Amino acid sequence: MDSQRCWEKQSQGVTKKENEQKKGKPLVLVSRFKYLEWGGTRKHPYASEVQAKGTITIKGLTATIEIEGKAKFQKRMTTNGFEIDALK
Secondary structure (H helix, E strand, O other): OHHHHHHHHHHOOOOHHHHHHHHOOOEEEEEEEEEEEEEEOOOOEEEEEEEEEEEEEEEOOEEEEEOOOOOOEEEEOOOOOOEEHHHO
């Protein structure tokens, strides 16, 4: 019981509004982009470059990509082989 009270006191320091202000708003783009899709086996991997058009939401260094007909996935902006044409 005492440990829970200590945790509550520590978590009261930052409010939800302050957290949202630090994060900022995400940037949403509809653009063409390139990324590497890996295949093969563990001992003989190969990378194929995929070019697609979709919706990209950039928040910090993470880009969330939505392509019609495929699942949503994430890439870091610093990932090798990942390029967005609108940011060139």
